[in-house]
Amino acid sequence: MPDQTTPPFKRAVLGLSGGPTDELVVRFACELARPHRAELIAMHVVEVDWRHDLAEDVSSGNVEASAILDRAEGVAERYRVSMQAELLQARDVGAALVDESTALQADAIVLGLPYRKKFGGDFAMGRTVPYVLQNAPGGVFIVREPIARSEARGGEPETAVGAGMGEADRL
Amino acid sequence: MPTTQQPLRGRKPGDRRVRIERPHADYFRWEAPGVLVAKQKAHLERRPLARAWARIKALLIGRPIATEAELEERLSKKKALAIFSSDAISSSAYATEEILGALIIGGTAALLFSLEISIAIAALLAIVAFSYRQVCLAYPTGGGSYSVSKRNFGRNASLVAASALLIDYTLTVAVSTSSAVEQIASAVPSLAPVKVGIGVLAILLLTLGNLRGIREAGNIFALPTYLFVGTALLMIALGAYRIVVLGDAAAAPALQATADVTSQAAMAILLVRAFASGAVALTGTEAIATGVPAFKPPESRNAATTLMVMAALLATLFIGITFLAVNFGVVPDEHETVVAQVASHVYGEGSIGFYLFQTFTALLLFLAANTSFAAFPRLGAILAQDGFMPRQFAFRGDRLAFTLGIVILGLVAASLVVVAGGDTHALIPLYAVGVFIDFTISQAGMVRHWLHERSSGWRYRIAINAFGGLLTAIVAVVVTTAKAPASLAVLLLIPFLVVMMLFIRREYDKQTAELALRPEQVIGPPRRRERVIIPVPGLSRAVVQAVNFGRSLADDVRAVHVTEDADAAAAFRRDWERQIPGVPLVIVESPFRAVVQPFVAYLDVMAPAEPDLITIVVLPEYVPRHWWDRLLYNQTSNRLRQALLGRPDTVVATVPYQRENEALAAQPTR
Known part of the structure; x- marks a missing residue:
């Protein structure tokens, strides 16, 4: 039996992509955080390619990126869980998530993973989830989208997927 | 960004x-x-x-509550029972006394009828409660008899019902508070001189409690209601045990049979009056139907269940207390209430149980007012949504309570307590008249409802509502007659309120018609020219800012300087033309020293309204840093704004100048 009194984490970073799994990730994290009053940090990473300087404000994208975090805050508010939000620009999403969660002394990362298959039928995880699983110092929770929901959605999401929002995570 | x-x-x-x-x-x-x-x-x-x-x-x-938390603010059945039933349940503390008080005129033997009368009133309560249960289910938006009569009889009847209810809710607060204060004053006579103050303070506390939101009001006020109900039920159980099992009852006085027609007629009148007096127990029954949306979902079902529980509790307490009073031979006494006499019989005079029961009774009488605080603002909000009350009545405050309704109820009730000097007897004649008019309209409305619906069992439902309506109409007539001439004030106040609400609705309708856009209308770009006129008291940074703003609006910009000093005006013109070239300055000399009227006259004569021209008056305004600065600055601007209010084809724009920019002030003006 799991120990009900030990919190699964004290501070968790939620990697949000703007994709179909965001709400699942936030709800899941809120359910875990609420009984123990754990802290949540919603994080969205805008991947900046090598044509742009990293410090350059990719502003048109950032307004949409802000909205991703705002929607997460809205869900957390309904759960009455305290949530901070952080917007990052980076070359590599996985590395940014791991480095920032280390800097923030978070003891867990929660990521969403849409259910999708490569051409040929193999299940696809993208690049970010394996990177975080390999490199995160704390615990990692992966919330995979239910298959039925993926089918109802009609396959590939329009926005970037998983915690990896970059081109590398697209099929 | x-x-x-x-x-x-x-x-x-x-x-x-x-x-x-x-x-x-x-x-x-x-x-x-x-x-x-x-x-x-x-x-x-x-x-x-x-x-x-x-x-x-x-x-x-308390801190503001978000609108999305509204559902959490709704009442559970337990809290709703305490909030909406305190008025009805508290009547069990004095309804028996009202019956005995009416019957005692016919001698102590007449008191024997009190149990039958209380059973008859309980039957009437069952009919009224049954009717309002149907109202809860059929009209889930609340409003009670107002909604029923609006649907079935139209606007005027519904406004009569609403007015009667508003009056009665207000009187409930004033009467129950005064009554509770009188109970305290009779226990502690030294408090008698300050009973008005205590009454007003109690109403203030109730107002504040209700402004905290209905759920928190439930938390605060639920306990005394349940303590009263618990101790009263215990008292009835113990008393009934002593009477039925132990045979502890006073000897009943003999009722003399008489064939005298006059005496029989007098007895009949006495019984009808006693019935009408005891029927005050029904006041507050309608409150739940008014406040259906305050319940947790499913709102209608929960409200209907709570109403039936309340009616069952009230009937049990009322019949039980009357049964004990009759069997213990209790007669009305100036110094001790009937319910106190019954309690002293059961718990023992001076015992802890007796004092606890008395304390809970006094607390409940205070809280009877709370039912009105739950129902009055909600009815006000429904009337405001329908356009019969000012719209502010429908706005929810920081705690999702209908703030204005609560505050107005508190203020009017406190004023009544002050005017009546905290004397219950001065207010009682006005009380319970409105509620029986309301019951009658509601029952009649339900008869029409069933005739229209013809759902299963409609015939027997019509019979019940028609019989109930007839009885409540009789009670309304008897109560009004018995309490005349003071009760006639309520009959005059109802049409006054109806006319006032119709007037408000007519004003809103007129405004809506004036402001309405035709659905097929498509608004194109403006085709008007603008002309800017700036009244300038002198040369200052605030004036420069206003002029710059005016220049950004139109090419036709002119400044107007109203002065009584021609020499100073000439100097001002030189400075103006040197420092603000390109903006013509008009000097208006004012030998009678007025500023506002000559400026308005200048607009009327020199800048008259034209069909395709809009005049923008730009007022430079200095933003005060402190509240007391407001007394020192902008007085002329304020008067100008007032004078120009409603002037055709004229827009008044204020350009504020912030004094905080003192660092900027040190720099030269561009």
Whole structure:
């Protein structure tokens, strides 16, 4: 039996992509955080390619990126869980998530993973989830989208997927 | 718009990242494309005085609650029973006394009828409760008899019902508070001189409690109601055991049979009056039907269940207390209430149980007013939504309570207590008249409802509602007659309120018609020219700012300087033309020293209204730093604004100048 009194984490970073799994990730994290009053940090990473300087404000994208975090805050508010939000620009999403969660002394990362298959039928995880699983110092929770929901959605999401929002995570 | 910071290094040399600030995040969040939701910080007051007031308000009534938490503010059946039933249940503490008080005129033997009368009243209560149960189910938006009569009889009847209810809710607060204060004053006679003050303070506390929101009001006020119900039921059980099992009952006086027609007629009148007096027990029965939306979902079902529980409790307490009073031979006494005499019989005079019961009774009488605080503001909000009351009645305050309705009820009830000097007898003649008119309209409305619906069992439902309506109509006539001439004031007040509400609705209708856009109308770009006129008291940074603003609006800009000093005006013109070239200055000499009227006259004569021309009067205004600065500055601007209010084809724009920019003031003006 799991120990009900030990919190699964004290501070968790939620990697949000703007994709179909965001709400699942936030709800899941809120359910875990609420009984123990754990802290949540919603994080969205805008991947900046090598044509742009990293410090350059990719502003048109950032307004949409802000909205991703705002929607997460809205869900957390309904759960009455305290949530901070952080917007990052980076070359590599996985590395940014791991480095920032280390800097923030978070003891867990929660990521969403849409259910999708490569051409040929193999299940696809993208690049970010394996990177975080390999490199995160704390615990990692992966919330995979239910298959039925993926089918109802009609396959590939329009926005970037998983915690990896970059081109590398697209099929 | 987000802004970036310096890159942060990661574990590997290439893994750099940049945190992006989101300045809007503290104040707003994006809910959907183009839709922003203001966070709590965006609601904070910015001026020091307003901030201080907000802090005091938070201390008194609590922190603001978001609209999305409205569902959590709804009442469970247990809390709703306490909030909406305190008025009805508290009547069990005095209804028996009302019956005995009416019957005692016929001698002690006549008191024997009190049990039969209380059973008859309980039957009437069952009919009324049954009717309002149907109202809860058929009209889930609340409003009770107002909604029933609006649907079945139309506007005027519904406004009569609403007016009667509003009057009765207000009187309930005044009467129950005065009554509770009188109970305290009779226990502690030294408090008698300050009973008005205590009454007003009690109403103030109830007002504050209700401004904290209906759920919190339930938390505060539920306990005394349940303590009274518990101790009263215990008293009835113990008393009934002593009477039935132990045979502890007073010898009943003999009722003399008489064949005298006059005596029989007098007895019949006496019984009808006793029935009408005891029927005050029914007041408050309608409150639940008024406040259906305050219940947790399923609202109608929960309200209907709570109503039936309340009716069952009230009937049990009322018949039980009357049964004990009759069997213990209790007669009305000036110094001790009937219910206190019954309690002293059961719990023992001077016992802890007796004092506890008396304390809970006094507390409940105070809280009877709370039912009105739950129902009056909600009825006011429904009337405001229908356009019969000012719209502010429908606005919810920080705690999701209908603030204006609560405050108005508190103020009017407190005024009544002050005017009546805290004397219950001065208010009683006005009380319970409105509620029986309301019951009658509601029952009649339900008869029409069933005739229209013809759902299963409609015939027997019609029979019940028609019989109930007949009885409540008789009670309304008897109560009004018995309490005349004071009760006639209510009959005069009802049409006055109806006319007032019709007037408000007519005004709103007129305004809506005036402002309405035809659905097929498509608004094109403006085709009007603009003319800017700036009244200038002198040359200052505020004036320069106003002139610059005016120039950004139109090419036709002129300044008008109204003065009584021709020499100073000439000097002013020289300075103006040198420092603000290109903006013509008109000097208006005012030998009678007025500023506002000559300026308005100048507009009328020299800048008259034209069909395709809009006149923009730009007022330079100095922004005060402190509240007392407001007395020192902008008086002329304020008067000008007032004078121009409603002038055709004229827009008044104020250009504020911030004194805080003192560093800017040190720089030369551009």
